[in-house]
Amino acid sequence: MVRSLKKPLVDDVPTEEYLGVDQERAGTALRRAGSSLTLLASLLLEEAMTPEIRHRVTSERGLAVLVEAPSAAWVPHLRRALAQIAKWGLIEGRDGSYQARRKPTDGAAELVEAVAAGQRVAVICHAPEAHVPPAFIAAADLRLRTGRPTAALVAAAIRALTGRTPRKLPTSVEGLDLPELALALRSGAGGATGCVKRLQRTLAARASSAPLREVPLVHNLHGMGEPGGWARRLVDDFHTMRPELFWREADKCSVWAGDPGTGKTSLAHSLALSLGLEFRETSVAAWFEGSSYLDKTIAALVEAFAGARARGREGRGVILFCDELDALPSREGGEDDRTGSYWKPMQQAYLREVEATAAAGERVILIGATNHPRRLDPALLRPGRFGRVISVPRPDASALEGILRQHLGEDLAEADLARAALAGLGGTGADVTAWVRGARRSARVAGRSMTLDDLLDEVLPPDDRSADDLWRCAVHEAAHGVVAHAFGGQVRKVSIVASGRRGGSTVIAPGDAQTLGKDGLQALVVSALAGRAAEEAFGLGVSTGAHDDLAHATGIAASARVSFGLGGTLVHRAPMERAATLLEGDPELRASVGRDLQRAYVAASGHVRDRRNLVEALARLLLTERVVDGGDFMRLMAAHDRAQAALDGQEACHG
Structure with a gap:
């Protein structure tokens, strides 16, 4: 078996001293192989087998073996290597290629x-759940997972091809x-040094x-919330813990979730700068x-993770940033059988690589x-993987x-930026x-x-909408804010500043409750409508402006x-x-939801009628200011409440 390296490989030192590779076996493997392709496959197969497993593979009667290859490229060569060390009644390689493309159930009768x-x-396959x-x-008696070739295995192959052990070999060859x-090792042309140089050129060409x-550095960033705090703690740990202890015990895995543009990628770059580590995406x-x-997709997946691990072992460490984490469907997503059979092998490979x-x-x-x-596979978030969101x-x-202030640098150094914020x-x-880019250009x-x-x-860019359109937008956004406030929502901002296809926006802070009952969900629907x-209550007629609200x-x-x-x-x-x-x-569900929405719309109309004066006052303020922040909103609410209380008092006196 090929064992882990204990110290750097040195020319003219017996390979077995550092690799645990039997020289006679390596030479025999080379003679049997005839090429670097099958040589590498033979060594990989030998590495995966203990003496007990090898005895079973070579002599046990009626044995059914499933060999899981690192990628499709290894399948035919592992099949040839396995056929060379033992006799088989039936030996199949399933790599998903055109000639051997099968559904998992194809060929089942022959195997049975x-x-x-x-x-x-x-049976040798890189993705058994997809092809076996x-x-x-x-029913397999033995499922043999070969793993990816280690640097020690590649060094052993070079020794078998050239008769010399390479002095230095980058561990990133595992990727x-x-x-x-095989192309880098060829037939040993150029000796051990030539093989290593070709490997280094290959690695340099595909460096990611x-x-x-x-x-800015992590400790100088603003507005990153809890992920910013996590990153700052990680930086502090990195600079105060011994490296071995840091990589063994630090909280170094997490998922960052947020709207587009909130700075997730920038924070990851900042963390890499703060730690002085290589950054990979x-x-x-x-x-x-x-x-x-x-x-090929699974091979690229494995390469990304295996390459990061290998680079981490070579240097001070690596940050691997996995973007669009939700793009891989969750195994709990309920895909149909055809879709699920495609994604399942990739999902399993993903989980294995994340865990490793x-x-x-x-x-x-x-x-x-x-x-x-919410789209993430819960298995990704278990301890020992990404851990948490x-x-x-x-x-x-x-x-x-x-x-x-960070983006402006020396520009507007003395200006009060509170209004702009x-x-x-x-x-x-x-x-x-x-x-900031636009302001500098102007x-x-x-x-x-x-x-x-x-x-x-x-x-607050200039607005070329007509007066009627601006009034409609102001009434629309004012109603969102007023009705949300009536249900206890904390209104942070109401704006009629256009952005993209949206004519305005209302920002409402989430409540303290971690869960919502039926009334809480109803309040959200009413506020949205x-x-x-x-618009209808103010005689403006309904419009397309509620498109996103309806969705x-x-x-x-x-x-x-x-x-x-x-x-x-309860289903x-x-x-x-x-x-x-x-x-x-x-259709039945559609009709039920339609009735729910209609009841919520009636309720929303009632809230707007009851607070018409307040909606109108806020809408007129929006026409003047364009943006009303949470403080001004609450002052307007308080003034309205005082005026209403005084009016109620007068009516009571007259009564």
């Missing part, structure tokens, strides 16, 4: 017949697939280190680049990022002011970048220094019935984010 007849049967009959997987290894952004989309074939990378002692900080945490909030006014409340770090084109007005013009109800309200109303058991049945049919997708194919 061979096993039932007492023949020795072996489930009955054979369950290379069989064709790359990402250049770091120009961002990967994603599900990256694994599909160049090919959608499952074997997150293991104590691996010199990798593993960070995931997602915009949709930490939410990245949209920055509050104070944090937004700090982010503005309040006006931009609800924006993200990405929005701040765009605002000043540059005008041939002068930047002014606060330049910045405010970006945060209040804007449309106000939001429909999703909540549907989830009450199919996700939360609040609609007459859970879909997670909240997928609840509305069931409406198209279920």
Whole structure:
């Protein structure tokens, strides 16, 4: 067996002293193999077998063996290597290629017949759940997982090909697939040194280190919430703990969840700068680049994680940033059999690689990022994998002011940025970048220094909508704020500043309650429908402006019935984010949700009628100020309450 390296490999030192490789066996493997491809496969197979397992493989009668290859490229060569060390009644290689592409159930009868007849049967496959009959997987006496080739194994192959052990060999060769290894080793041309140089060129050509952004260090960042605190603690631990202890015990894995533009990627770059570590990025989309074939996608997945582990062992450590973590469907997502059979092998490979990378002692900080945490496979979040989800909030006014100051640098050094921060409340770090870039451009084109007005013009750009459209928008957003406040919501900002396709926005802080009952969900639906109800109540007629509101309200109303058991049945049919997708194919559910929405709309209309004066007052304030922050909103509410109390007192006196 090939064992772990204990110290650097040195020329002219017997290989077995460091590798535990039997020289005679390596030479025999080379003579049998005839090429570096089969040599590598033979050594990999030998490494995976203990003496006991090897005895069973070579002599046990009626043995059924499943060999799990590192990738599809290894399958035919592992099949040849396995055939060379033992006799088989039936030996199959299933690699998903055109010639051997099969459903898992294809060929089941032939395998069953061979096993039932007492023949020795072996199946070699890189993704058994995708290509091997489930009955054979369950019945196999031995499932042999070869793992990926280690640096020690590659060194042993070089020794077998050239007669010399390489002096130095990068451990990142573990991230290379069989064709790359075989091309680099060839037939030993150029000796051990030539093999190593070709390996180094191969590794350099596919290096995936990402250049770091120009961002502040972790302790100088603003508005990152709990992920920022996690990163600061990690930096402190890195600089105060012994390296071995840090990589073994530090809290070095987590998932960051937040809206697009909230700074998840920038925080990861900042962490890499603060720690002085190599930064690597990967994603599900990256694994599909160049090919959608499952074997190549899984190979790219494994390469991303194995490469990070190998680079971590070579240096001080690595940060591996896994973006779009939700792009891989959850195993609890309820896909149909055809879709599930495609994703299952990839999901299993993903979990294995995450667990191997997150293991104590691996010199990798593993960070995931997602915009949709509810879509994540719960298995990813178990201890020993990513571990937990930490939410990245949209920055509050104070944090937004700090982010503005960071991006402005020496510009507007003496300016009070509070107004700009309040006006931009609800924006993200990405929005701040765009605002500052636009303000600098305006000043540059005008041939002068930047002014606060330049910045405010970006945060509050000129509005070319007609007076009627602005009034409609003001009434719509004012109703959202007033009705949400009536249900106990904390209104942070009401704005009629257009952004993208949205004419305005209302920012409401989530309540303290961790869970909501039926009344709580109803309040969310009513608040969402209040804007449309106000347009109708003010005689403006309904419009397309409630498009997003209707989608939001429909999703909540549907989830009450199919996700939360609040609609007459306890059957859970879909997670909240997928609840509305069931409406198209279920007329009965669609009718029930429609009735729920109609009742909520009647309630919203009633709330708007009861608070018409308040909605109108807030709408007129919005026409003047364009943005009303939480403080001004509450002052308006308080003034209205005092006026209403005085009016009620007068009526009581007259009564």
